[in-house]
Amino acid sequence: MFIRISTAMLAFLVFTSSVQASAVAGHDYTVLDVPQRQEINGKIEVIEFFSWGCPHCYEFYPLLARWTATLPKDATFKRVPVGLGHPEWDNLARAYYALQTTGDVARLDSQIFEAIHKGHVSLFDEQSITVWVGKHGVNVAKFTEAYHSFGVDTNVGRAEDAAVGYRVAGIPTIAVAGKYTVTGDHKTMLAVSYELIAKARAEEKKSYPRVAQHHR
Numbered sequence: 001m002f003i004r005i006s007t008a009m010l011a012f013l014v015f016t017s018s019v020q021a022s023a024v025a026g027h028d029y030t031v032l033d034v035p036q037r038q039e040i041n042g043k044i045e046v047i048e049f050f051s052w053g054c055p056h057c058y059e060f061y062p063l064l065a066r067w068t069a070t071l072p073k074d075a076t077f078k079r080v081p082v083g084l085g086h087p088e089w090d091n092l093a094r095a096y097y098a099l100q101t102t103g104d105v106a107r108l109d110s111q112i113f114e115a116i117h118k119g120h121v122s123l124f125d126e127q128s129i130t131v132w133v134g135k136h137g138v139n140v141a142k143f144t145e146a147y148h149s150f151g152v153d154t155n156v157g158r159a160e161d162a163a164v165g166y167r168v169a170g171i172p173t174i175a176v177a178g179k180y181t182v183t184g185d186h187k188t189m190l191a192v193s194y195e196l197i198a199k200a201r202a203e204e205k206k207s208y209p210r211v212a213q214h215h216r
Contacts, residue, residue: 042074045178046076047077048174049174050079052113056171058113058117059186067194072197080159081159082163082171087124098147104133112132130147166181168181176200177200
């Protein structure tokens with residue numbers, strides 16, 4: 001069986017391997033003083049803190065999408081929308097979780113990025129967001145109900161708490177294994193994050209060494 005790898009993906013993997021084992025704590029990534037709880041036991045959690053309203057997140061998005069397709073099986077990935085003190089981004093975070101509730105977030109994810117940053121559509125208040133999603137196949141009544149629901153309130157609050165816990169000062173930020181955060185140049189962020197996944201895996205093995213089996 002032959003597996004075809006695109007030229008772009010091959011170039012990315014070559015770039016990633018070229019910077020392996022070069023990341024320095026305090027320079028290329030930050031070690032959290034207080035590790036954060038991971039949601040799934042036995043998995044290395046990778047989080048992107050982002051906002052649809054953030055131009056740097058928009059630039060990062062296509063590269064990140066290709067990168068997540070290469071993650072090892074023992075790693076999980078999730079995105080956490082945050083406001084970081086921007087009321088417009090707070091509304092987008094709420095919209096993200098509302099669309100997650102209606103099952104439309106994956107379908108509209110890139111379209112919302114494009115609408116805001118390429119089409120210059122103002123999607124920063126509930127009314128404009130609701131009108132836009134309605135034009136793009138979302139049930140407006142269900143979206144509005146979700147937007148104001150307790151579940152979305154809870155998710156938005158947890159997202160902001162996570163941003164505080166991970167000491168997120170700017171986005172995009174990648175967090176790995178509840179211990180490390182990475183910011184900066186986008187390609188370097190992903191390469192360093194891959195290295196930190198390997199680091200977290202090695203640390204996990206040290207914490208839980210295999211017990212030798214004795215045969216009679």
